[in-house]
Amino acid sequence: MSPPTAVIVTIGDELLNGDRLDSNARTLARFLSDEGFEVIRAISVGDEAASIGEAMAEGAARASLVVSTGGLGPTLDDRTREGVAERWGLRLIEDPTVLEELERRFRERGYHELPRTNRRVARVPEGAGTLSNGHGTAPAIHLEVPGAGENDRTLLLLLPGVPREMEGFLRGEGGHLLRTRFGGRVQRLERRVFHTTGIPESALAGRVEAHLAGVEGVRVAYRPSLRGVELVLSAGGENASERLSAACGRVGEFLEPFVYDDPQGDLAGALGRALLERQLRIAVAESCTGGLILGRLTGVPGSSEGVAGGVVAYANRIKVDALGVSEALLDAQGAVSEGVARAMAEGVRTRMGVEIGAAVTGIAGPGGSVEGKPVGTVWFAVSGPRGTHAERLLLPGGRAEVRERAVQHLLHLVFRSVLAPGRESRPGADDPSEHEAGMS
Amino acid sequence: MSPPTAVIVTIGDELLNGDRLDSNARTLARFLSDEGFEVIRAISVGDEAASIGEAMAEGAARASLVVSTGGLGPTLDDRTREGVAERWGLRLIEDPTVLEELERRFRERGYHELPRTNRRVARVPEGAGTLSNGHGTAPAIHLEVPGAGENDRTLLLLLPGVPREMEGFLRGEGGHLLRTRFGGRVQRLERRVFHTTGIPESALAGRVEAHLAGVEGVRVAYRPSLRGVELVLSAGGENASERLSAACGRVGEFLEPFVYDDPQGDLAGALGRALLERQLRIAVAESCTGGLILGRLTGVPGSSEGVAGGVVAYANRIKVDALGVSEALLDAQGAVSEGVARAMAEGVRTRMGVEIGAAVTGIAGPGGSVEGKPVGTVWFAVSGPRGTHAERLLLPGGRAEVRERAVQHLLHLVFRSVLAPGRESRPGADDPSEHEAGMS
Numbered sequence: 001m002s003p004p005t006a007v008i009v010t011i012g013d014e015l016l017n018g019d020r021l022d023s024n025a026r027t028l029a030r031f032l033s034d035e036g037f038e039v040i041r042a043i044s045v046g047d048e049a050a051s052i053g054e055a056m057a058e059g060a061a062r063a064s065l066v067v068s069t070g071g072l073g074p075t076l077d078d079r080t081r082e083g084v085a086e087r088w089g090l091r092l093i094e095d096p097t098v099l100e101e102l103e104r105r106f107r108e109r110g111y112h113e114l115p116r117t118n119r120r121v122a123r124v125p126e127g128a129g130t131l132s133n134g135h136g137t138a139p140a141i142h143l144e145v146p147g148a149g150e151n152d153r154t155l156l157l158l159l160p161g162v163p164r165e166m167e168g169f170l171r172g173e174g175g176h177l178l179r180t181r182f183g184g185r186v187q188r189l190e191r192r193v194f195h196t197t198g199i200p201e202s203a204l205a206g207r208v209e210a211h212l213a214g215v216e217g218v219r220v221a222y223r224p225s226l227r228g229v230e231l232v233l234s235a236g237g238e239n240a241s242e243r244l245s246a247a248c249g250r251v252g253e254f255l256e257p258f259v260y261d262d263p264q265g266d267l268a269g270a271l272g273r274a275l276l277e278r279q280l281r282i283a284v285a286e287s288c289t290g291g292l293i294l295g296r297l298t299g300v301p302g303s304s305e306g307v308a309g310g311v312v313a314y315a316n317r318i319k320v321d322a323l324g325v326s327e328a329l330l331d332a333q334g335a336v337s338e339g340v341a342r343a344m345a346e347g348v349r350t351r352m353g354v355e356i357g358a359a360v361t362g363i364a365g366p367g368g369s370v371e372g373k374p375v376g377t378v379w380f381a382v383s384g385p386r387g388t389h390a391e392r393l394l395l396p397g398g399r400a401e402v403r404e405r406a407v408q409h410l411l412h413l414v415f416r417s418v419l420a421p422g423r424e425s426r427p428g429a430d431d432p433s434e435h436e437a438g439m440s
Numbered sequence: 441m442s443p444p445t446a447v448i449v450t451i452g453d454e455l456l457n458g459d460r461l462d463s464n465a466r467t468l469a470r471f472l473s474d475e476g477f478e479v480i481r482a483i484s485v486g487d488e489a490a491s492i493g494e495a496m497a498e499g500a501a502r503a504s505l506v507v508s509t510g511g512l513g514p515t516l517d518d519r520t521r522e523g524v525a526e527r528w529g530l531r532l533i534e535d536p537t538v539l540e541e542l543e544r545r546f547r548e549r550g551y552h553e554l555p556r557t558n559r560r561v562a563r564v565p566e567g568a569g570t571l572s573n574g575h576g577t578a579p580a581i582h583l584e585v586p587g588a589g590e591n592d593r594t595l596l597l598l599l600p601g602v603p604r605e606m607e608g609f610l611r612g613e614g615g616h617l618l619r620t621r622f623g624g625r626v627q628r629l630e631r632r633v634f635h636t637t638g639i640p641e642s643a644l645a646g647r648v649e650a651h652l653a654g655v656e657g658v659r660v661a662y663r664p665s666l667r668g669v670e671l672v673l674s675a676g677g678e679n680a681s682e683r684l685s686a687a688c689g690r691v692g693e694f695l696e697p698f699v700y701d702d703p704q705g706d707l708a709g710a711l712g713r714a715l716l717e718r719q720l721r722i723a724v725a726e727s728c729t730g731g732l733i734l735g736r737l738t739g740v741p742g743s744s745e746g747v748a749g750g751v752v753a754y755a756n757r758i759k760v761d762a763l764g765v766s767e768a769l770l771d772a773q774g775a776v777s778e779g780v781a782r783a784m785a786e787g788v789r790t791r792m793g794v795e796i797g798a799a800v801t802g803i804a805g806p807g808g809s810v811e812g813k814p815v816g817t818v819w820f821a822v823s824g825p826r827g828t829h830a831e832r833l834l835l836p837g838g839r840a841e842v843r844e845r846a847v848q849h850l851l852h853l854v855f856r857s858v859l860a861p862g863r864e865s866r867p868g869a870d871d872p873s874e875h876e877a878g879m880s
Contacts, residue, residue, distance in 0.1 A: 015465075016482065018469035019663060026455075029457060030458025041484065042456065044482040290737070291750070298728075298731065301807065308757070309752040309754040309755055311750075314734075317792075
């Protein structure tokens with residue numbers, strides 16, 4: 001049984017003149033795919049009612065479901081209601097339930113009466129139903145029209161364009177409506193997401209494919225970013241859970257040193273919890289990353305228990321004064337060196353009186369390269385009660401990319417050392433020849 | 441004369457299952473709008489040749505220009521060439537010039553012969569022209585088909601999907617082709633962008649509208665973000681430059697305290713240059729922002745001359761030990777207070793031996809609020825040779841938003857104090873009652 005088809009329609013002039021990135025289309029695409037629909041097309045149109053109606057009708061002619069977003073607000077350039085009504089020859093009728101909820105909400109906010117423009121959002125095409133988001137703003141609208149779905153009917157679901165409101169409907173009454181309406185026809189995809197760090201996409205893919213050889217009915221996708229690669233396994237249909245669990249079991253063991261678990265997919269969050277559980281505190285000394293490591297660590301709510309703070313030692317003078325790096329060492333090895341990285345990590349650990357000190361010093365570019373130290377050269381050090389580990393990577397990309405990769409790699413090193421002190425994971429560089437490491 | 445119309449077609453399964461955000465559509469929309477086209481629709485389809493051909497044909501039936509992106513690579517799921525050829529009944533012919541360039545590039549990379557899969561990208565629909573991006577990867581393809589343009593012809597321009605490559609074609613031969621082909625019919629929009637900081641969108645809009653009352657033929661747009669509001673004035677047609685200059689003159693004077701100039705639109709970049717020009721150095725002490733201010737400042741290439749570094753004093757112990765904040769002050773006023781912000785700014789300035797010290801201490805949430813200090817309470821201080829200025833804001837939003845707003849506001853305060861020491865700009869908070877400031 002093939003999955004029901006869906007068309008996405010995103011509405012707004014700002015999508016066609018480039019003023020706004022269409023993130024709603026992606027949110028809807030992911031949601032509908034996960035719910036078991038096959039999204040066959042996404043269309044963006046401007047605010048004119050005729051264009052909106054035309055796009056909705058094209059969607060209905062192709063698919064069992066059309067979901068639109070945008071054009072439901074109270075202002076005159078919100079024309080989705082009109083577009084749909086005109087296209088299918090329906091009148092717009094004021095919905096008393098919607099009107100009542102609107103009036104109540106406005107009274108609660110201290111208005112004597114509902115502003116005339118806001119009254120517009122209570123108008124819905126005749127025969128349509130409405131969904132409330134509980135916030136008393138524009139309702140979502142759903143109606144059945146002649147179309148390409150089973151029994152030649154297509155469901156139109158009109159959602160507001162404010163991302164937070166749209167997502168609220170998907171999680172709530174909108175998602176519920178789709179599951180009721182399409183019932184047994186959809187096979188929801190189950191997916192498991194592994195957040196990995198410290199392993200390049202090519203290496204990850206090679207090992208995943210080897211471990212999943214012969215496994216049928218499980219889709220594998222990789223989402224690489226500067227923060228690592230998300231591995232997504234998904235399956236639908238009968239026994240989807242069993243197939244997925246079997247596949248996860250096969251890849252789980254080799255993935256273990258590279259996987260972290262965090263609701264936001266943030267390695268800093270996983271590290272923060274690991275520090276709390278072990279009652280450890282960290283301080284960081286940053287040169288080329290200039291504060292971004294501490295920024296990531298302190299971005300996690302409640303991080304103050306495990307993260308003491310640190311020093312951004314951009315100037316060499318500060319490496320000496322605030323971290324106790326010796327001037328002789330700086331002269332002999334240069335600021336980007338194993339010795340200075342170790343001294344920074346040990347210095348910040350001692351001076352801030354914490355269990356773990358970490359440091360990064362490198363050349364983010366575009367300038368600053370010297371003989372034998374090209375742009376992208378970065379030294380990392382992690383210092384703990386059992387000693388100091390240091391390693392060097394040659395990171396690709398421009399300044400921002402080198403810095404973000406360096407942040408993630410340091411978090412990775414600290415995370416591994418907190419989880420399994422003394423055992424270091426394999427390096428994350430694509431080319432092992434560009435990598436040095438030593439434990440002292 | 442109405443502008444020529446354009447349809448955007450973005451291609452790839454990853455756009456329809458939600459794996460990728462469609463940033464190319466926005467880049468194209470902005471580019472085409474600036475070039476004077478009216479973008480009337482954007483369509484995303486998957487990788488099947490038939491869907492691609494259908495979307496291209498629908499575009500041709502509506503518009504004078506169809507620009508697609510994606511599906512031109514060497515792998516078997518790159519089917520844009522096939523989709524177009526099949527739809528218009530054209531053969532795919534190997535282009536000898538393209539083939540020659542490909543072979544040369546692969547020889548340079550040390551290949552003995554062109555891999556079979558890469559040979560695919562030399563195939564173009566008969567009658568089509570190609571554009572080279574000079575990188576020896578897939579060429580762009582252009583051809584004329586029956587359509588809705590003048591003389592019933594529509595131009596199809598097929599661009600690759602890798603954003604960097606697509607943008608290269610727009611800046612280079614692709615943009616040139618459009619200007620030649622549509623010549624006098626397009627009126628390129630001229631635009632002026634003002635990057636503002638420290639003024640909310642509503643206040644900015646009110647003042648802009650008052651100053652532009654009676655001005656005709658200039659479009660005004662606001663692009664708000666946590667980093668401030670971009671004000672965009674644009675005009676097209678005859679005397680566009682004159683009208684635009686007149687409008688800019690009207691708003692320029694009142695905007696002056698809120699505007700900064702930077703090629704990347706980054707206030708940290710503008711501040712970095714201002715520091716260099718005046719041969720000043722800055723150090724920053726951060727509490728709730730946790731390193732993000734220093735991260736922004738050091739993100740600017742060449743920033744090491746003006747940015748010495750700083751201290752992330754997340755724990756109170758570090759405020760005392762590394763910055764010299766007195767324990768008595770911390771006990772009396774609390775960590776989030778005017779006194780502590782001043783002491784942090786003065787401490788980091790003195791200890792790091794620089795001309796300007798700046799500090800932020802606040803409650804980013806979700807926890808940490810105390811009586812009289814709700815989440816979002818942030819104290820800022822800037823210390824220079826003429827004294828220390830401190831002010832408090834109550835910032836809206838969740839943890840990440842409070843932090844990013846605080847970063848931007850501190851950069852704004854430092855920027856104003858560097859440009860015009862002793863003169864402070866008006867506060868950026870929406871509600872003046874939530875704002876305190878003092879100069880000592």
